[in-house]
Every structure is written in C-alpha cells, then in structure tokens.
Amino acid sequence: MKTFIIPALVAFAVIAAIAQSRIDPVTIDVVATDKAGFVKNLTAKDFHVWEDNKEQTVINAVPNPPGKHVIVLLFDNNTIAVNLQADIRGYVARFIDSSAGPNVYMEVASYLAGVRVLQPFTTDPALLKSSLIGTAATGGAGTQTVRIGDASSQTAIQSRTSSAPAGARATGQTSLANASASDSSSMGTQEMMESIRGLVESMATIKGRKTLILFSGGRQFSQDAIVQVNEMLAAANKNNVAIYGVSNNTAFAKTFADDTGATFVKVTQYLPEALQQIVQEQDAYYSVSYEPPADPVVGCHQLRVKSDAPGVELRARKSYCSPKRIDALAGTQIGRDLDAELTGTAAGGLVTSLQTPYFFSGAQPRLEIVLDTPGAGIKFRKEKGKFHGELNAAGAAYRKDGSVAARFSETMPFDFADQKQAEAFARLPFHYENQLTLPPGEYTVKAVISPGGDVWGKAEAAVAVESRDQTKLAMSGIALSRELRNATDSVGGLPPDMIGGETPLLAGGRQIVPTGNARFQKTERALFYAEIYEPSFAGQAPAQVSMRFRVLDRASGSVKNDSGVASVAGYVKPGNPVIGVASTVPTAQLTPGAYRLEITASHTSGPDTVVRSVDFDIN
DSSP: OOOOOOOGGGTTTBOEEOOOSSOOOEEEEEEEEETTEEOOOOOGGGEEEEETTEEEEEEEEEEOOOOOEEEEEEEETTSSOHHHHHHHHHHHHHHHHHHOBTTEEEEEEEESSSEEEEEEEESOHHHHHHHGGGGSTTSOOSOOOOOOSSTTHHHHHHOSOOOSOOOTTOOHHHHHHHSOTTOHHHHHHHHHHHHHHHHHHHTTTBOSOEEEEEEEOOOOOOGGGHHHHHHHHHHHHHTTEEEEEEOSOHHHHHHHHHHHTOOEEOOSTTHHHHHHHHHHHTTSEEEEEEEOOSSOEESEEEEEEEEOSTTOEEEOBSEEEOOOOTBTTTTSHHHHHHHHHHHSSOOBSSOOEEEOOEEEETTEEEEEEEEEESOOOOOOEEETTEEEEEEEEEEEEEOTTSOEEEEEEEEEEEEESSHHHHHHHHTSOEEEEEEEEOOSEEEEEEEEEEEETTEEEEEEEEEEEOOOOTTSOEEOOOEEEEEEEEOOOOOTTOOGGGBOSOOOOEETTEEEEEOSOOEEOTTSOEEEEEEEEOGGGGSSSOOOEEEEEEEEETTTOOEEEEOOOEEOGGGOOTTOSEEEEEEEEOGGGSOSEEEEEEEEEEETTSSOEEEEEEEEEEO
16 A cells, blocks of 8 residues: 655654554564574574653564575666776676575666666576666666657656655655755755655665665765655664665674664675675574554564574664555544545545556556645644644545445644644645556545544546456556656566565656646656567567557647657566556646647557546646
8 A cells, every 4th residue: 555755854753553453563673693694593582672752572583494586786887996896797797606596586777877777687697787888887877768759758757856846745856845955965865865766766676684785985965865765774774674785884884784684785895795684684583473553553663683692693684664554543532523524525625636547467457546736724722842744534435335445544644843844744735546456347435534523535436447358458547746756667587476465667767756636737748558468579579559548628628738659668678577567648748728638559469559638638
C-alpha cells in the first residue's frame, strides 16, 4: 500500500498511530562478528533491541539460511582519482570471478548526472565484467528516454525540476530548488544523494536484505546537503538496503555503512578479498525478531541493537518502517464517521480531487487511489511538548449493486517541534496515494479525507477495470502527473520469486508521481504515464512496439494534437514484458476547455491495437 510522502524538513517528525488487532513481530537483520570473524551459535537471549529508545522483548534470533543474494555495484568515478579507476575495475573484475554464482545476482551501475544501470542483475560474470568499462568517468550520460510528440517531450521527461506546488508529496526536487546554486560541491552531493535514494527505493520490491557497494572518492557533506543525505539513508533503511562504502575517504564511507548496518572498505590490493567477504556476509547474519509495543506506532522508528556475548559486535540498520493495515479504522468511531461521509450525499467543505488509474501485476489489476486537496485543514494542538495534528482518510470501491469490493482507511498523525513548522505544513497542499487490488469490473470509487469533526472533503470516480490476457498486447489505465523524481528500475534480470510488493511508476529513468487533480493551467507542465504489456518480450523474438497519443476536444471529438506513431524502444527493458512510457501533454498549445487524452499501442507481432483514454481540463 502506498501512502503520503511528507516534506523533507519534517520527514522524521511524522508518525502515524494506528491500532491493530493483531501485532506482527518485527524482524531485523543483524550481523554479529568478533575478532575471529562471523559469530555463530547465538540465541535470542544474546540480543537486546531498543525501538525509539525503549527496550523490546526479543522472541527469536535465527541464522539467515543461505539463499539468493542481490548486490549492486555503483561507481561514482567523478570523484575517484583517474589513476585509481583502472585499478578498481581490475579488482572488481577479480571479485566477480571469485564470487559469481547461480545465487549471486549482481548489477553494475554508474553515477554521472544520475544513476545509469550498465548491466541489469545477472549471474553471468562475463556480462558483468564487460560492463565495467562503462563505469569510467567518461562513460556517458544517464538513461535516455524516447521522444514522443512535441519537441519539448524529451527535455521535460528528463528535467529535474517539478512545476508542481510543494505539498505532502514533496521530494528532493523541492529542496534542491531551494539550495544555493553557487555551492557546486553541495549541489553535486545533493544530486548524488537524491539519485541514490531513487536507486534504493526502486529496490523496494526485491525481497530480503539487499547490498549496495558504493565506490567513491568521497564528497563533502555541507549543511545544505544534510537533508538529502538523511533522506537517502532513511530510504535505504526502510527498504532494507545495506550500503557498503568503498573509499579512501573514511568519513564519507562510514556515514553510509554505520547507518545501514554495513561496513566501509579502503581501496587496497586486498579489495577483491574484502568484497568477497561482503558477499559471504549475506549468509552470515541473524534474523532477530521482537514484539513491538502493544499500542504500535506505524511509521519509521529508530533502532539500536546490543549483545551481552563477550567480544561480539553487532551491525544492523538504525531504523525501520512498519507497514500499515489496509483498513486500519474498521470498527472504530472514526471509521464509522468516515463511512457515513462516504455514503452520504454531502461533498464536504474541503476541495478534493480523485484519479483512479489501474495497472497490472501479471494478470492481477491494481487500482491506484490518488487524492489531492489544496489544504487539508489540519488543526494542531500542543501535546507532550510537540504540536500534534491528525488527518484521516478512507475509501471504497463499490460494485454496481452497491456492495463493497475493497476498502481502505487510516489515520495519519503529524508531530512538529514548534508551532511555526506545524502552521507551515498546514498551509501546504496535501497529496495522498493508496492502492486497492480488484478483479476486473465496473466500479464507483469514493474517497474521503478529514482532519476530524465536521470538516471533510469527498471525491468519487467511475472506473472500468479491464481484464488482461497475458498472451496478447495489453495496456494499463493512464496516470496524469505534475511531478517527476529521479529513479532507477533495479529489478530487471531477477527471477519472479525474488520480487514482491508493488512497483513504482517508472519510465526513462524517472519515477512519475500521479496527480489526483486533472485540471491544469496552460502554463503548467502536464505529464502522462501508462504501461504497455508485450508478452513477446519474455521470449526469443520480441516484437516492435509503437505508441501514439492524441488530444481530443471532449465535446466534439475533434483532434487538437497528434503525436504520430513512434517506437517505444527507448523505454524497453530487455526480457521485461512491462513497458512504462511517459511524455508531456502539450498544455501550452491548448485553449482553456475540456479534453480527452487518447493513447494507442500497437505491435508488429500481430494486428492487435489497444486504446486507452483519460479526461483532463485546461484553465
């Protein structure tokens, strides 16, 4: 389930308290070492765990069984001395030869103007080694996108700056825009941290503990870059990614390693052996489980681990994020109030907009719930030295007969250190996302958002979720957007049993953030995202896939803009039947009015064409 993302300045101040009827144990990965190496035969009584500075009851500690490993080799050669680069590539090639195997999936990536995947995950050492040449500082620009439609499409898709107003889903782009442009070193660090954050977030769907080995000469952590550094580390911990720093700049490497339960390594002739030890460590950690508090706080929490065993040192990530329940307010008074607002005829006082694009995971449809409101009306009060406010959200998909096919609900508390921060947050637009799994069919989706009392906003939308034949060309619904984020698709090449959870909306090296508001200004950038599903890409003879989009006047059906037919080859990931595509909507060329965006996908392996559309307005 996806939900809101908050501004960077308050990311660590926000928690969501949700009562749960059943409390699942929390499990964290802990590496135990002593002077002789990895420590075996520890039990639960040898571990102590603190969550938010409160010791918890450890109920189990078992060695992680050997299994499949995920390792990303990321080279920041902009900062590594040129005379060291060839040596490092040679050391890494030796490491690949000694460590490659059927259960070790490695990916090679470089950082230049962004993260560029040179070799998706593979167990083939020849492919990995051949990609190392691309890690040199002259290795070229980041992932390119295909240009579809007007001449500004490619530039807009690759742009780092969002024209969307700052809101509850603020990202690194907002804070980058406010940074001092004169401090190129600080900006470089900010940009790198934002790109690595996108990389680790793209690994969220990969099961288990992931390893990122960062080769870098080191960068300066100026005050302007601290927000991006902390956001990246929080994302790594949330997604269980341990970052091993390989650098002669010890302070730089330790920053990542210490916070994510990893180690740092200096560049010496023994680097291949040190890297091999990192791989061995993936089979040498403990899964330590503890009971969370009886009244759990859902959100991100600080962690600390310790052992009473003599001479044993422990390494683990310093935070974790607990999951939300899909319908957390069911049976509560707040839940009943929200249900009354959902089923009532009143729209409420908060202006709220809703979009409901759907996508497929295999043949299973998933419906995105995207809500936006210019202001959520949150009222803050002082509690325990902080300023506290809450926002409630609920929604349901109703069948034609009025029965509920799926629903969600949650409370999102916000806590700020001072009134100024609370009031600043209360003035921001609020963006909310959730997700429902639904069978194909026709639904009316209703969603409500409320700070409590008699204040709420409600929106509804009709949606027809179509079925998908996995042997034929298919296409998702269409998500409209105002905002892009740096992202790297880092699951290509992995077998299905290593993938779980949900997939972000990715195209051309960017994550597209869907909007709930389909009303755009002429001067505002508008984007669309859709997924094309081409089954032949999983075989030996992939088809050529093309896409065309048109903007139609909604009343007359007349064509106002036509992109023409263009290949989507630039968006294709080898072996992956899912093609995420994105482009700009030419709002500047349109007069105010009501429009329909129509997308047509076709391929060379058959006569099939698929058409999808979504409505939008221009002010």
